Amino acid sequence: MADNLSEPFEKSAMTQEDQRKNREEQRIQYIAFAFMIVLTLLAFIAVGADLLPAAFAVSFIIVLAVIQMFLQLYYFMHLREKDHGWANTFMVTGLFLVIPTIVALMLLIGVVKY
Amino acid sequence: MAIIFRIQLMYPESTILSGQTYNEFITMHGTIMLFLAATPLLFAFMNYMIPLQIGARDVAFPFLNALGFWFFFFGGLLLSLSWFFGGGPDAGWTAYVPLSSRDYAGIGLDFYVLGLQISGLGTLISGINFIVTMITMRAPGMTMLRMPLFCWTSFVTSMLIVFAFTPLAAGLALLMLDRMFGGQFFIPSEGGNVVIWPHIFWIFGHPEVYILVLPAFGMISEIIPVFSKKRLFGYTAMVFATIIIGFLGFMVWVHHMFTLNLGPITNSIFALATMIIGIPTGIKIFNWLFTMWGGKLWFTTAMLCASSFVPTFVLGGVTGVMLAMAPVTHLYHDTYFVVAHFHYIILGGIVLGLLGATFYWYPKMFGHCLNETLGKIMFWIFYVGFHLTFFVQHILGLIGMPRRVNVYLADQGWDGMNLISSIGSYMQGVAIIILLINVVYSAIKAPDKPVNDPWDGRTLEWATHTPVPEYNFAQTPQVRSLDPLFYEKVHGDGTMKPAEPIGDVHMPNGSFYPFLIALGSFIVGFGLIMLHMDAWINPYIVVGIGAVLMFGSMAMHSWKEDHGYYITKENIEAMEQEALADERNR
Amino acid sequence: MSETADFSKGLPAHPERATTEGKNKFVGFWVFLSGEVTMFATFFGTYLAFETVRLQVLKPPISSPCPLFLL
Structure with a gap:
């Protein structure tokens, strides 16, 4: 019985509905991930560009960090479900x-x- | 240890203890009593009773439970070892920093830091375990608002542990860095700040008080309804009062630091917050009184402890509100008034709760009651002795006796009251010895009087057999109301209805890894302390051995799969038959 | 679930047992994480407190954020 375990399955056991949900989920995760990278870039630019005053730059990147934390918790660690x-x-x-x-x-x- | 203080303070200018030894004694008294006596006693009851009261087979993580215990055990061992290596910690149980930094405190404080770190880890693990048990393992029908109040207070306590022991761990880590590795967090001359330590300590320390007193509240709330033959008055109010106390417990830590010159607005805010805690506590007091009001009171030893808890705790609470008034605190600060206040809370609250719970749950745990006559003698000696000891300390404090002193001069009006106080403390010691005698005596007499449900109990723990089978409930009970067993006694046939057919029960295997993991952490801690000892072996080798042992056993536990075993249906049926036959013979 | 049941001796009497354990681990993990929130908050709080003192004492007119991050 154990011999055929390595063979590929012909059809997924998931229903069409499940698959659709999965794809939707995947799409949301991609978007969230892209958004987080943009936020990180923003933080780097805010400091590296040397244009903003220090006090503003620090508080700005802290706000970005808080947003990132919630994104992480709610989207990647599924806390919103x-x-x-x-x-x-x-x-x-x-x-x-x-x-x-x-x-x-x-x-x-x-x-x-x- | 407490009795030795009182011998010391019995007469003026006594020389039994030197100042240094006295400092070590008060530090160890505070630390051991709070972390290593009150906490494990309460946890023992929680561990035994929570699964039974919510109708669960076991706690959520049996492995973690053992791990927590062994961490706790080795933390305590490490702390106590300090006596054999150059004296105990001597900076008070709060270990305020200038006093506890490397310049002023000896090696004893290293034991304090690492011992508390390890035992705190154990407490944290147990707290998480209890929370998860109560969230996921409740029997069918046991909604959150049908849980017995002891479970609720334990739940809030566990939450406080999760949120309060972690700041302590952080603070101790900072102090450890300062002491072991030359950090400068708390050294002003190098840019540190000493005020941060008391903040961190009391952010932990005030919730710690509630960690201790809330389970005692829960025990009282279990005992009073049973011996009043009434349901608990205002159950929902009690639950929400508990939650509010838990929350507010985090918002008041500055009231321990009123005299640290933090500014008038700060002091006012925290004084107000402290007084607000009086409101939910008052709700609880009145609910206990109204439960007893018109009830059919039955004064067993447990009920004596529970009912005398109420006035004693009110006294402690009133002095608490007095201390909460920031301007007046400058007068009370560091006097015996404070000592009297927190001993009224801790002895009059927690210890009376524990004594009551011991007498109440003893038949459930060991199958026989404790002797009531001896119990009542013990209670009265303890109660009188307790008030003798601590009531006069209020007055001593008000006329100016400072705390944490080992000698005082004669003819300041303190002599007589100190003598009374000391006599009271011996009475408490005698009472505890009587309790121990009672345990032995009852155990010898036990076969004559086996009991199953001696108090006409109301909650689920009385629904299973005594002694409790290892699977707790053969069939998970179906809960139909608050006080489920009482509901079945009135509306049903007095036994719990099963919620599932009888079947195989999954049990975890015993495991040796928790012991090894905790032993590893103990060796790591000891190695770190050896950094400042004249050791014959390189301390880093010891740390390395401990770390290998700890992480090695963790890894072994993770990789070796252990699915536990099943008690088969036939075995359970046989055991049930046996237990029933046993009960019929009584 | 990481807990893979051993079915070699037949099906367990309570297959749902596996799900309870999964749920336990799930809740326990989050409770632990929430404890970590307070622990790291204490560390951050200590840092921020030192930072406040530094700003109040030194009052440095820093115009660029770069020195803060050693850039």
Whole structure:
């Protein structure tokens, strides 16, 4: 029985519907990937071109990084699909707890007292 | 150890302990009690009860469970080893940085850093395991809002562990870099900043308090309804109060640092946030009171612990709100008032919860009750001793006795109260010894009085056999309501309806790898500590051996497939028959 | 699923068991990741805090971002 395992299948076991969905999925991933490369290029240009003031360039590439992170999580790690409710809950909880923490750390450590 | 302090502080100008030893003792007392005593005791109950209460066969990751335990064990071992290598850590359990940097703290603090790092990893693994168990392994019909409150509080606790132990790991990593490899994160003369450590520590440390107290809340919420013969008042409110406490626990860490000159707006915001936590806690207190109100109270030892928990915890909470007022905190800061406050929370909250849970779940775990007479004697000695010890410490603090001192002068009005406090602590020690005697005594008497469901329990853990078979439930039960067993007792025939036909049960194989992985991490940690010891062997060799052992066993575990085994249907039926016959004979 | 069931001794009694384990690993992985969020946030937070102090103390009028990245 094991001999014929290496032979190719004639027809995919997936239905037409599944295949269509798969192609759709693939297309979205290509687009997201291209978009991410564009974002990375933008970040390089923003710094390398030496045209923007430092403060703006830094905040600009941080915004790009945040966008990239969400693209990564939601498109490549499939967080946007259904059945990911708990995963979403935990990631959002983590971010929700962390953002005030980081802001507070930045504000509180400084020489300026609030 | 705590009793030794009190011997020391019993009379003024005592010389039993030197200042250095005293510092090492208070550090180890705090660290061991919080990380290595309270946490594992609570985790033991969680590990035993969560799968039973949600009707699962096992936790989600049995392998990780063992791994977490061994990490935890070796972390604790590493910390305790410090006594044999040049003294324990001596910078307080908070290990504030100028004091804990290489310039001021000896090698004991290296043990603190690495021991906590390893045991924290174990705690984190267990936390993830519990969360996943409760998300994916609930029995049919057991919706999230039908889970017993102990499961809910454990769930929130596990979330806090996941989100709070990771900052601790980060902070300890930074401190380790400072101490071992010449980092400058916390050394002001080289551009570091000492205030960052207390921030990171308390970002972890405040949730840690809730990590400890929330499971105790859950235990109380299990015990009170059973012994009041009423369902828990305001179940949904309790659940949401728990979640809110969990969230707010992350937003208040600065209230430990009011006197660090962080500025008025900061202090006001965090004082307010701290007081807001009083609201969900108050909801819980009132729900417990209303559960008991009009109930048919049955004062067993468990119920005594649970009901006395409520007023004690209120006292601790009130002093907490007093401490939350930023301007007044400058007066209370670093006095015995603070000591009294957190001992009211930890002893009056967590330890009473643990004692209650021990008496409540003991028959489930070992098949026989603990002796009630001895239990009540223990409870009263403990309760009186506890209040003697810590109530006078409020007053001591208010009249100005600072904490963390090993000697004080006579005739400041502190002598008498310190004596009372010390006597109280011996009473607590006696109470714990009585508990241990009780365990042995009940075990000897056990064959006479085997029990199955002595308290007329309400939740799923009482629905299976005692002792619990290794597959927990022969058939996964169908849950029809909150307090499922009680529902079946009232509306059904008193047994859980099965949700599946009886069949083979898949079980994981035992494995030796968790032990080896944790042992490897222990050796790595010890090797890192040896960097600053006069060692006869190159520390990097030790680190290398540990790393090879750790990653080697990980790799072995990953590559060697282990599918577990099945307990066959026939075996299960035989075991069920045996358990039923056993129960009928009682 | 990485867990490949061993069917040599016949089908398991609960074929859905495999799916539960997959689901466990899936949820556990995300819970772990969310824990990592807070851990790295602490590292980033520490860095940003140092950076804030540096900016407040030095107040350097940097006009180009290149020196920041050693370009």
